[in-house]
Amino acid sequence: MKRPLGVISFLLAAAFALLAAFVHSLPADEFVISGFQATLIVAKLLSTLAIVFLAYGLYLFTTRLINTQFVDRRRQHDIKNVVQLVFIVFALVSAFAIITEQWVGLLVSLGVVGFAITFALQQPLFSFIGWFYIMVKRPYQVGDRVAIEGSKGDVVAVDFFVTTLWEINGELVSSNQPSGRIITLPNSVVLSSHVFNYSWEGFPHIWNELSVQVAFETDLDFAESLLIDVADDYLGDEMAASIANYRRQLAETPVELEVRDRPTVNIRQEESWVDLRLRYLTHPRQGQRVRNELYKRILTAFNEHPERIKFPLGRNR
Structure with a gap:
């Protein structure tokens, strides 16, 4: 759809430009309405329309080129925004310049108007600056x-x-x-x-924790080892590859941090039970799915060893 629309825009721009040239060639003195030269006004209007359609056609052509050159949709989105801004400014400045016939005066006027707009439209201006910062x-x-x-x-x-x-x-x-x-x-x-x-381009992963409560009678070393084995079987290789990327990111900073490439377990004593917190790496959009699957596997593994892993009997957790 955009290709025919772009061609139509170029054709309309050419047609309006030819009409503007034709009207401008007509004798100005023969077409005067209320003291205004009608041919000059119509010629400026047609020239403005030609500029608008030309800018729109160039924008469609450029965006189509961007879609073919950049596979990453994030890059496409950002570049299209910048291109759109360039063509909007081009069309506005050109249109006003045609109407006023004073390029230098127009630029000075735009500077004065822009200074006034700074006070009148502070929030939109800050948002535009925020877009540039982004x-x-x-x-x-x-x-x-x-x-x-x-x-x-x-x-x-x-x-x-x-x-x-x-x-x-x-x-x-x-x-x-x-x-x-x-x-x-x-x-x-x-x-x-x-x-x-949570998913920036350099490291699109986050650490997550899954908490499992066991009784004081539990063989904690065995439970910890079993937790790690279950998580490592499910996430180990993928997590190790992500950690390698994370370490490369850390190497470019002055931060010194020890990062393990496999799941780990932190043990915390509560009032009536022991809290085993499994720490692992996952993608932020897969966090809940991974947590659910891990919990199912952990409970299955724990229930296979009732003599070594005990669950708290109280219901006040």
Whole structure:
């Protein structure tokens, strides 16, 4: 659909340009209405339409080229936004210049008007600056799972003024599941708020914990070893590959951190039981699915050794 639309835009731009040239060639003195030269006004209007359709056709052609050159949809989205801004500015400046016939004066006027707009439209301006910051610093991009100012979701669009999220959790669901709602945030929030990115491009994984309570009579060394074996059988190779990537990321920073490439278990004593916390690495969008599968496997493995692994008898946990 976009290819015919782009061709039509170029044809309309050429047609309006020819009409503008024809009207401009007509004797100006013969077409005067209320003191205004009608041919000049019509010629400017046709020239403006030619510029608008030309810019739109070039934009469609450029976006089609972007789609063929960049496979990554995140890159496509960001580059299209920048290209769209360039062509909008080009069309506006060219149209106003044609109407006023004063390029230098127009640029000066735009500077004065821009100074006034800075005070009148502070929030939209801050959001536009926020968009520029997002494009340069990359705190998040399309496809990332983020949390910003109490809102959590997957980024589906980053426009000039707003960021759109598909909400997860919220008031309707839990366990990091989509709620079906859309959240719209002004881009200006990145300039004054914390941004938590759970799946940034350099390391799209997070650590997760699964807690299992056992009785004091449990053979803790055996339970810990069994937990690690179950998790390692399910996640080990994938987790080791991700940790290798994480270590490469750490090597580029001054941070010195020991990171194990296999699941680990932390033991914590509670009032009436022992809490075994399995720590492992997973993708943020697969966290609940992985947790459910691990829990099923762990309970199955624990129930096969009732003589060595005991569960608390109380129901007050």
